[in-house]
Amino acid sequence: MTVMTMRQAISQALWEEMEQDERVFIMGEEVGLWGGTYAVTKGFYDHFGPERVRDTPIAEGVIVGAANGAAMAGLRPVAELMTINFAFLAMDQIVNHSAKLRSMFGGQFTIPVVIRAVGGGGRQLGATHSQTPDVVFAHFPGLKVVAPGTPSDAKGLLKAAIRTDDPVMFIEHATLYQTRGEVPDEEYLEPIGVSKVQRQGNDVTIVTYSKMLQVSLLAADQLAQDGVEVEIVDLRSLRPLDMDPVMESFRRTNRCVIVEEGWSSYGVGAEVAARLYEEAFDYADAPIRRVAQKEVPLPYNRELEQLALPQVDDVIRAVKEVL
Amino acid sequence: MDKGEMLTLYHEMVLVRRLEEKAAELYQQGKIGGFLHLYIGQEAVGSGVISCRRPEDRVITAYRDHGIAISCGMSADVVMAELLGKTTGCSKGKGGSMHLADVNLNFWGGHAIVGAHLPLAVGLALADKYQGSEAATICLFGDGATNIGYFHESLNLSMVWKLPVLWICENNQYGMGTAVERASAVSEIRRKAEGYGMPNARVDGMDILQVRAATEEALKHVRKDGPFLLEAVTYRFLGHSMGDPERYRESDEVQKWKDDDPIGIFRKYLIENDLYDEATLDAEDQKVEQEILQAVDFAERSPDPEPQALFEDIYIEELP
Numbered sequence: 001m002t003v004m005t006m007r008q009a010i011s012q013a014l015w016e017e018m019e020q021d022e023r024v025f026i027m028g029e030e031v032g033l034w035g036g037t038y039a040v041t042k043g044f045y046d047h048f049g050p051e052r053v054r055d056t057p058i059a060e061g062v063i064v065g066a067a068n069g070a071a072m073a074g075l076r077p078v079a080e081l082m083t084i085n086f087a088f089l090a091m092d093q094i095v096n097h098s099a100k101l102r103s104m105f106g107g108q109f110t111i112p113v114v115i116r117a118v119g120g121g122g123r124q125l126g127a128t129h130s131q132t133p134d135v136v137f138a139h140f141p142g143l144k145v146v147a148p149g150t151p152s153d154a155k156g157l158l159k160a161a162i163r164t165d166d167p168v169m170f171i172e173h174a175t176l177y178q179t180r181g182e183v184p185d186e187e188y189l190e191p192i193g194v195s196k197v198q199r200q201g202n203d204v205t206i207v208t209y210s211k212m213l214q215v216s217l218l219a220a221d222q223l224a225q226d227g228v229e230v231e232i233v234d235l236r237s238l239r240p241l242d243m244d245p246v247m248e249s250f251r252r253t254n255r256c257v258i259v260e261e262g263w264s265s266y267g268v269g270a271e272v273a274a275r276l277y278e279e280a281f282d283y284a285d286a287p288i289r290r291v292a293q294k295e296v297p298l299p300y301n302r303e304l305e306q307l308a309l310p311q312v313d314d315v316i317r318a319v320k321e322v323l
Numbered sequence: 324m325d326k327g328e329m330l331t332l333y334h335e336m337v338l339v340r341r342l343e344e345k346a347a348e349l350y351q352q353g354k355i356g357g358f359l360h361l362y363i364g365q366e367a368v369g370s371g372v373i374s375c376r377r378p379e380d381r382v383i384t385a386y387r388d389h390g391i392a393i394s395c396g397m398s399a400d401v402v403m404a405e406l407l408g409k410t411t412g413c414s415k416g417k418g419g420s421m422h423l424a425d426v427n428l429n430f431w432g433g434h435a436i437v438g439a440h441l442p443l444a445v446g447l448a449l450a451d452k453y454q455g456s457e458a459a460t461i462c463l464f465g466d467g468a469t470n471i472g473y474f475h476e477s478l479n480l481s482m483v484w485k486l487p488v489l490w491i492c493e494n495n496q497y498g499m500g501t502a503v504e505r506a507s508a509v510s511e512i513r514r515k516a517e518g519y520g521m522p523n524a525r526v527d528g529m530d531i532l533q534v535r536a537a538t539e540e541a542l543k544h545v546r547k548d549g550p551f552l553l554e555a556v557t558y559r560f561l562g563h564s565m566g567d568p569e570r571y572r573e574s575d576e577v578q579k580w581k582d583d584d585p586i587g588i589f590r591k592y593l594i595e596n597d598l599y600d601e602a603t604l605d606a607e608d609q610k611v612e613q614e615i616l617q618a619v620d621f622a623e624r625s626p627d628p629e630p631q632a633l634f635e636d637i638y639i640e641e642l643p
Contacts, residue, residue: 025453
């Protein structure tokens with residue numbers, strides 16, 4: 001095991017997959033000469049060259065569209081969107097093409113594309129650059145949507161995303177790049193569509209993913225000091241959504257809090273709670289609670305922004321409510 | 324082009340025409356659902372352009388795709404089966420009129436969102452360049468598609484990366500019901516390529532021989548130096564899709580273009596140059612009638628998809 005940052009883990013995953021498969025290439029804004037706006041592809045341009053690390057114009061429609069086309073023709077593109085907010089400019093390519101080219105033509109086309117997109121709030125970037133719209137993409141059958149919360153998951157899941165023949169939206173959280181964690185030294189893949197218990201406990205089940213996994217882990221540490229042991233299930237992918245570990249945990253704890261950074265309306269919490277009520281209603285000893293962003297566009301002002309984003313204290317309060 | 328190839332092309336154009344007429348009939352009978360965009364009037368463009376391609380060249384187009392599919396080598400049986408939503412259709416009945424494709428024929432669809440297949444063409448051509456292939460990608464689209472961002476993003480990137488794409492604008496003069504002059508600041512579409520430093524040309528899209536000559540020149544450029552925009556001026560004789568009230572144009576305008584029917588022009592050429600006589604061409608027309616009857620029979624006898632097909636071909640990998 002080596003301790004490294006999320007940024008290093010993601011960078012390693014890309015590097016290793018490019019080393020072992022000539023068909024894998026990267027395209028996006030500032031991925032080459034600049035080295036990636038989040039420095040994920042630093043050093044790639046010099047090592048792999050301009051054919052495989054392709055700087056593009058600022059034109060998201062053709063970035064994702066050309067990646068789709070190249071995937072149809074047998075390459076394995078990794079298209080980087082500087083922020084997930086810009087994915088809205090490529091929405092038609094993502095939801096009408098990446099997600100549908102296979103089924104709409106009776107299975108003739110294969111779209112092994114990975115769309116890497118950086119999301120999340122908390123950096124005072126204002127309303128249009130701070131969103132966490134992960135569920136928007138998870139709404140569409142045909143896509144896989146992955147959002148890791150630890151360096152080791154990020155590396156293993158990104159390698160799996162590049163190797164799967166299905167289109168994957170791979171969502172990285174901008175404030176997690178410096179998060180450190182242990183990463184195996186040997187080659188490994190993490191399966192897409194498998195939730196993972198990141199902390200064990202018998203009192204309350206927290207269901208979460210991405211940045212909110214780290215927030216929930218901090219809340220769990222504080223709750224443990226009060227004698228409350230929470231179990232944390234990390235979804236890791238929103239589609240396919242693996243509910244098995246969630247169900248297993250909920251049937252044991254009978255209490256659940258769902259923590260997500262995006263807005264709660266029609267969100268991950270809504271989906272997970274609905275499934276729990278549908279399939280495990282009799283196990284509930286308290287109403288399921290959702291912790292999420294306040295239903296406002298994120299403001300620039302630091303205090304206001306933090307007020308809108310879910311905090312450790314919000315998680316602790318919600319857990320205490322269901323106890 | 325030798326004499327035999329000319330007869331083949333004549334046959335193909337008539338086949339496209341009759342197929343579309345039969346499709347309109349089946350639509351009115353309720354056997355074809357959804358949208359149905361007919362290619363009638365534009366046959367010389369599809370047949371002319373695609374007859375110039377090498378087998379390794381890729382073809383991709385918009386939703387007015389039945390004729391393009393035929394020109395790429397798809398049988399009328401398979402086209403008709405897809406229109407009727409049958410399992411024997413090229414997309415197993417899941418795509419319909421707007422989503423014909425056959426990877427084995429190097430025909431990459433049939434795409435229903437205006438302009439959205441232009442970036443796909445960029446990617447197809449990128450893949451060929453990346454892998455050192457000599458293939459070109461031929462991307463057809465209408466005049467309406469040249470006003471959307473995709474067109475500009477795609478032309479620009481194809482030029483920046485010097486990709487082997489032949490952009491073919493089928494200027495049929497209307498984006499749905501809006502005349503090109505009412506929707507585009509520049510009605511001579513080829514001029515839009517100038518903004519990207521891209522070589523371009525304009526050709527009479529009603530004359531298949533002119534279309535072929537222009538395409539051959541353009542493809543030479545594409546294979547050697549990168550993208551080229553060829554505008555083929557054509558006309559759709561029928562509405563945008565079935566059910567179009569056609570309040571936006573006068574019947575004498577339609578008649579003027581119909582007098583320049585692309586099949587009629589080619590037929591006249593073949594006869595006047597003593598290449599074929601009336602009787603031979605009439606016999607060819609008769610063969611087409613038989614092919615259409617056979618295609619409808621094949622499609623109608625083919626099975627509908629089973630209910631379990633609903634969940635097939637969505638993901639490749641089984642979910643854990």
